[in-house]
Amino acid sequence: MSWLTSLALYIIHAVYLLASSLSFLRNPLTYTSPRPIDAKRKLTPKHLALVFTGCDSNEMDNLEDILLENIEGVVSWCHLSGIQRLTVYDREAGLISRSSLNLRKRLIEQTGVSPKESSDESEIEYPLTPPLTDESRSLSPDREVTPDLRVITINATASRERRRDQRGVVKRRNSSKKQTNSSISPVTLHLISRESGKPAIASVANSLFQTHQRSERDDLNYSINDITSILEGELGFPEPDLMIVHQVSPSHPRKPLELYGFPPWQIRLTEIRHTRDRSLSKWWNAQNPQFLDEIDFREALDAFDSAEMRVGR
Amino acid sequence: MMSDFISRSLGWVSAKAQDILLRILASGPVPKHVGFIMDGNRRYARMHQQEVKAGHAEGYVALRRVLEICMRLNICCVSVYGFSIENFKRSPQEVEDLLSLVQEKLLEICQYGDLLDEHGIRLNVIGNKTLFPPRLQAASRKAEEMTRKNNRAILNLCMPYTSRDEIFTAIQETIQEKLDSDSPFGEITEDDIDAHIMTNAAGSPPLDILVRTSGVKRLSDYLLWQGCEDTQIQYTDGYWPEFGLWDFIPILLDYQRKAWSTPAHARDLS
Numbered sequence: 408m409s410w411l412t413s414l415a416l417y418i419i420h421a422v423y424l425l426a427s428s429l430s431f432l433r434n435p436l437t438y439t440s441p442r443p444i445d446a447k448r449k450l451t452p453k454h455l456a457l458v459f460t461g462c463d464s465n466e467m468d469n470l471e472d473i474l475l476e477n478i479e480g481v482v483s484w485c486h487l488s489g490i491q492r493l494t495v496y497d498r499e500a501g502l503i504s505r506s507s508l509n510l511r512k513r514l515i516e517q518t519g520v521s522p523k524e525s526s527d528e529s530e531i532e533y534p535l536t537p538p539l540t541d542e543s544r545s546l547s548p549d550r551e552v553t554p555d556l557r558v559i560t561i562n563a564t565a566s567r568e569r570r571r572d573q574r575g576v577v578k579r580r581n582s583s584k585k586q587t588n589s590s591i592s593p594v595t596l597h598l599i600s601r602e603s604g605k606p607a608i609a610s611v612a613n614s615l616f617q618t619h620q621r622s623e624r625d626d627l628n629y630s631i632n633d634i635t636s637i638l639e640g641e642l643g644f645p646e647p648d649l650m651i652v653h654q655v656s657p658s659h660p661r662k663p664l665e666l667y668g669f670p671p672w673q674i675r676l677t678e679i680r681h682t683r684d685r686s687l688s689k690w691w692n693a694q695n696p697q698f699l700d701e702i703d704f705r706e707a708l709d710a711f712d713s714a715e716m717r718v719g720r
Numbered sequence: 721m722m723s724d725f726i727s728r729s730l731g732w733v734s735a736k737a738q739d740i741l742l743r744i745l746a747s748g749p750v751p752k753h754v755g756f757i758m759d760g761n762r763r764y765a766r767m768h769q770q771e772v773k774a775g776h777a778e779g780y781v782a783l784r785r786v787l788e789i790c791m792r793l794n795i796c797c798v799s800v801y802g803f804s805i806e807n808f809k810r811s812p813q814e815v816e817d818l819l820s821l822v823q824e825k826l827l828e829i830c831q832y833g834d835l836l837d838e839h840g841i842r843l844n845v846i847g848n849k850t851l852f853p854p855r856l857q858a859a860s861r862k863a864e865e866m867t868r869k870n871n872r873a874i875l876n877l878c879m880p881y882t883s884r885d886e887i888f889t890a891i892q893e894t895i896q897e898k899l900d901s902d903s904p905f906g907e908i909t910e911d912d913i914d915a916h917i918m919t920n921a922a923g924s925p926p927l928d929i930l931v932r933t934s935g936v937k938r939l940s941d942y943l944l945w946q947g948c949e950d951t952q953i954q955y956t957d958g959y960w961p962e963f964g965l966w967d968f969i970p971i972l973l974d975y976q977r978k979a980w981s982t983p984a985h986a987r988d989l990s
Binding site: 412413420423608609611613615630664665666668670676714 | 891898909948976978
């Protein structure tokens with residue numbers, strides 16, 4: 408009878424596969440397009456995390472360029488939507504971390520203004536944080552050992568100058584927009600990998616152990632808040648409000664959500680979503696990696712806006 | 721009479737069909753460890769114009785139903801989020817109602833032990849139990865002792881629990897172990913911390929699936945260390961008291977699809 412149960416199981420799977428494959432068909436009566444990126448929302452995440460999965464550079468040409476271009480796009484959407492912090496996760500620290508200098512250059516080029524454009528100028532500065540080497544570990548005078556958290560941070564600070572024409576009139580980039588005195592919203596970009604997760608927690612444990620060994624004290628005097636302030640402090644990155652998991656290599660139906668080793672400490676209250684199947688045409692172009700679309704981004708923002716946060720209550 | 725007969729017959733047919741379906745599903749790969757965030761008891765109660773207490777009681781009925789399904793599918797470890805450390809922020813009345821319900825069910829296990837003994841399930845109460853009142857700590861200890869002899873499956877009742885508290889406790893224990901050891905050399909690794917994670921220390925296998933009900937798309941500080949890698953996260957829209965076999969089938973089918981497509985998984989399962 409086991410062949411019969413196996414056959415029955417395969418039939419069940421075939422029916423499920425068919426149903427899953429058609430999941431991209433949305434009901435035209437109920438589907439509403441996501442709101443524009445810069446639409447006013449009750450809740451906008453301050454910190455967005457982006458997880459790219461299925462990035463096998465052996466299978467896809469120019470994957471690095473494609474991903475960097477996508478990240479550039481996401482940074483600009485963050486600017487438009489008011490998101491102040493973006494964390495991009497690349498599991499193996501290969502692709503994105505190797506390209507961090509290239510990414511910095513591209514971000515500068517993206518936000519720079521051509522001399523032929525209208526008046527406003529902005530300068531984006533990208534001070535570098537310490538490199539990902541053991542040199543980041545140091546002994547401070549009070550004998551504390553700094554853990555190695557493996558996070559690359561690119562801080563974008565912007566200043567805006569208004570150029571005046573000969574009559575002293577301030578020219579505006581877009582005269583229909585109300586002039587504000589604020590700068591372009593800066594976006595802080597964190598590039599992380601699996602090393603920024605469990606190994607970083609082990610590194611914190613190590614640093615606490617070594618600090619304790621060097622001190623004269625008997626008791627281990629630290630709390631959960633101490634761990635949090637290290638992992639989410641200057642050398643680390645804080646909790647994202649929203650995480651989008653995006654499958655770069657197309658598969659149909661879409662694989663269930665997984666986190667691929669994303670740092671566990673920081674996802675306590677994070678809204679975690681993955682982009683959905685939106686059309687079979689993406690699957691037919693299976694050789695081409697799939698960008699994170701602006702529509703995916705807007706849908707995620709809208710969904711976050713409608714989420715309810717109770718925190719235990 | 722006739723309507724009774726028909727309704728009994730339909731019930732028998734439904735039970736038989738469910739039994740056959742479970743056997744068919746169990747013939748394929750099954751996860752070793754499934755976690756549940758049992759969310760939505762209170763909203764379920766409000767939807768049915770009931771008191772919150774009644775929603776939690778329905779939630780317990782759902783838990784028994786789901787445990788039965790998991791055992792019949794030969795899933796050898798189930799972890800459920802019974803009570804979050806954050807839940808202490810709820811109204812005193814609700815906290816008291818919840819703790820009373822937990823104590824009542826733990827005592828029921830001690831008194832009858834039916835489902836757990838029938839399936840050889842060992843109960844572990846995972847969490848920072850010092851935060852519980854003494855009566856609940858005693859009930860937890862008694863329930864764990866009563867089922868310690870069972871070795872076919874594990875039920876982790878996480879309460880009062882948060883993942884950060886669990887990871888922090890593991891860090892503390894790892895550091896203390898190293899300080900106490902004869903050779904405190906070498907660096908602390910993630911495997912050292914992993915060994916002190918409470919579910920792992922209690923003998924649980926790696927987490928294969930984590931389910932959250934009620935449409936919420938967060939992990940709410942539950943099984944973060946265990947679930948951040950090689951774990952399928954499944955969200956379902958219905959409230960926990962409504963969760964049943966039909967909600968679980970697509971989750972299981974997704975797991976089986978992954979198992980068949982991953983060579984490492986296929987090796988583990990063989």
